[in-house]
Amino acid sequence: MSETLLSRASGARPAVIEIPAAASCLAIDDLSLRYAGQSALEGLSLRIPRHAVTAFIGPSGCGKSTLLRALNRLHDLNDEVTQSGRVLLEGEDIHGPGVAVAQLRRRVGMVFQTPNPFPMSIYENVAFGLRLQAPLKKRRRDEIIEWALVSAALWDEVKDRLHDSAWTLSGGQQQRLVIARTLAVQPEVLLLDEPASALDPISSLKIEELIRNLKSRLSVILVTHNMQQAARVSDYTAFLEGGELVEYAATDDLFTNPRLARTEDYITGRMS
């Protein structure tokens, strides 16, 4: 079984939907990445549409999280990672010589799998990114923080306890707080790395609703291993396997009418 899959994989060309350059915020161009000599991503090329939710799906270890972390240069910290190819944010190479990595990460925000609020008050958590930038008047800062918490659908639950520790919140609230914290620095792209996988079903539904609402303001890239979630939330879906992009299409098309047999096998559960 696996052998036939492999032979098919190396033979077939990926089926990739063409997003017009003008409608895309991020363009990934022939991106390869090796981790300690092991290939993790191989020659990926795709464009991410602006103001839409794009989901990356695929089996564990297919490289979807690795790809996500390549988009805001989190791999920079790791000396064992080598990379080739280009990632363009609004047409500008993110590895270009004039790009400050901290500035890039402000434009491309990221939320991780497990909620990771800082050991500070709720208010200070949301203010964290703001305090790293030019100092703001307190009133302006309060406004941004309220806006971020409202956008993350958390304001009503925390408005009376802004100065309590963030660790007093439930897991779902913490994850929404982390999203608010990221929104407060007003990123253009929001990367979500399995943001609901550590949460209970109700909290995860709230997060999904939030993601759908956010796309009017920014472009969202969602990594998930939950295909139902991808189908519910995203506009476009990319299926990755073994470090390669297999199929990238509008979500409805990919789930109802996959063009490649590998994709069909995966989404119908014939391999996992």
Add this chain to the structure above:
Amino acid sequence: MRRWRVASRAGLPRGEGPWPWLAAGSLALSLLMLAALLLLLAGRGLGHFWPAPVELVTLDDGRQLAGQRVREERRQTLQGSPLRERLYRTGNRDLEGDAWRWVPVASIATHEHPADWAVIERQRWGELIVRPLALEENGRRLTEAPLWESFTARLARVQALRVERDALRRQVIAPLARHLAAGHEDAEAQARLAEARARVGELQAAMARDALVVESAAGERLSVPLEEMVAAWRPNAMSPLQKLAAWGANLWHFLSEGPRAANTAGGVWPAIFGTVLMVLLMSVLVTPFGVLAAVYLHEVAPQGRLTGWVRIAVRNLAGVPSIVYGVFGLGVFVYGIGGRLDEWFFADSLPSPTFGTGGLLWASLTLALLTLPVVIVATEEGLARIPAQQREAALALGATRAEMLRRVVLPMALPAMLTGVILAIARAAGEVAPLMLVGVAKLAPQVPLDGDFPYLHLERKFMHLGYHVFDVGFHSGDVEAALPLVYATALLLVGVILVLNLTAILLRHHLRMRHARLRSR
């Protein structure tokens, strides 16, 4: 693992063989030994301050002695027959040559507890155990009654005068004298100095007014100026409550006064102060170096073989015997740096050294060096425990590495750093060996912190409780007098370390609870 927990909650671990019993037994044994140690120290040390009853003993041959019973011992005479002897603290060293008497129990005809015998503690020559006869004022015999109440009132007056005199000397005369010695031509200061000196003379004269005529058990009479007395009490006439008050007062004197009579009497205040100040100074010196070294090792330096070797070396440094650090401190800090400082800045006072001899600063630095590995290791472990997600979260919000360290990593590692400092304090406060080489003194009654510029005298030698135990226990002429002080000082050292550690632990607890406390609301 789980079964063991359930079993232990139910009380007795069953069906698991001897291991739970062995483990519980060894814990119980350790606790027992610790309790026994503290009890011994407390019993022997604190009992010393209790006003023991004065026994008036009449021997077979009609001779009398008065003293406080200390203990009994069974000895072999030269003929081989056993002999029980009892040790009395008889005081009156200046009258009888010794303050202790061994008396064969068999030779005691009678003993009684007469209420009017008094124990009088003096500035010099130790205690008197005598019967007060009369009061004298300017050499004239008084017939005031009741004698004891009148005496204690006059003693309180003398002590009040002494407090006033000492305050005058310390706060007025010493600063003025220094002011004038510095070459200022200041007529007003000279006048004020003369006035203050005259006032001291008056106070001295007033203090010398009264004396107490007493009689010893051997029948000798003498007149003791009240000026020479520290305290006086009549143990046999005291109620238990009064004894408790006297015990508290004695304990307070022990804690708050300087030593007298070659450390065999008086208090240990300079030693307490020296110990605490040295430990605090050590903490202040070791914390920044240790934390910075750990941050560099764990966060900044590229991880490789070299950092591995550095880590191993740091851990091994913790195992170097402390006296080796003492030798290093003597060679590098005292003779090296201290000698150089003297040449550059204090050449006027050479050949007598200023910094080129042991002192508070060098002792603190030596101990800081000794405890550096502890702080580095604890901080590094704290840094390693901070989840990678917290670091990534900060970076993903646009923080640089330095901002991430300062705003997220270091605040979260704060409790671990404090753990390092706690361990350092525990290690440093008990060290004596290196201090002997780099600055501790047998007697340094002036504490190194006072009102004179620059207020904290880092070059001064200081007293230390640990060294005080050693000195009093092994280098004092009067072993019997020293023994209870050794126990009391050892107990105090344990107490001081406990207080220092508890302070740091409470601080850490406070930091840890800053968020958990909010949770329970």
